[in-house]
Amino acid sequence: MRFDSLTQEPKVLLGGCSDDRLPFLAFVEQELMLPEGFYFPLRLAGGLSPLAHKNEVPDDFKSTLKAVKFPMDHRPSITTGIILEHAFCGYRQECLPSDLVHNGIEDLDIIADVLFGNFPQFTQIQLWFADLINGGKTWDFSKIKVVESQQVCRI
Numbered sequence: 001m002r003f004d005s006l007t008q009e010p011k012v013l014l015g016g017c018s019d020d021r022l023p024f025l026a027f028v029e030q031e032l033m034l035p036e037g038f039y040f041p042l043r044l045a046g047g048l049s050p051l052a053h054k055n056e057v058p059d060d061f062k063s064t065l066k067a068v069k070f071p072m073d074h075r076p077s078i079t080t081g082i083i084l085e086h087a088f089c090g091y092r093q094e095c096l097p098s099d100l101v102h103n104g105i106e107d108l109d110i111i112a113d114v115l116f117g118n119f120p121q122f123t124q125i126q127l128w129f130a131d132l133i134n135g136g137k138t139w140d141f142s143k144i145k146v147v148e149s150q151q152v153c154r155i
């Protein structure tokens with residue numbers, strides 16, 4: 001099969017975990033209602049959570065920052081970040097100290113700070129969390145917060 005190249009400039013960086021239990025496409029299409037080409041999907045083990053743990057996972061912090069830098073450098077049209085963390089994340093269980101494993105929601109604020117600090121082109125970052133409910137059968141996606149860049153001059 002052949003498909004046309006996507007010519008639209010993406011407006012959104014969409015960062016989430018590569019966990020294949022997450023119905024990521026359904027989240028994008030039905031909850032966020034973003035058309036293909038409108039967003040740059042960045043799925044990594046643990047999502048962007050290493051950005052909240054520079055001291056605990058310094059190598060992953062660096063590689064995650066680099067993974068974000070690529071689309072940000074090449075796509076100046078990106079001004080919004082949508083960041084998704086989720087419950088029962090395998091990366092967190094394996095790589096983070098046990099007292100931080102369940103801090104997915106708390107980490108979102110730190111991730112937003114790091115993104116704003118490193119990539120001034122962000123004007124807004126939406127923070128989302130997916131919880132596993134219904135005896136582990138259903139993912140419940142909640143928008144936790146929308147953070148605006150402090151550097152935007154408001155009149």
Ligand SMILES: [Zn+2]
Nearest residue numbers: 017019089090
């Ligand atoms: Zn995960």
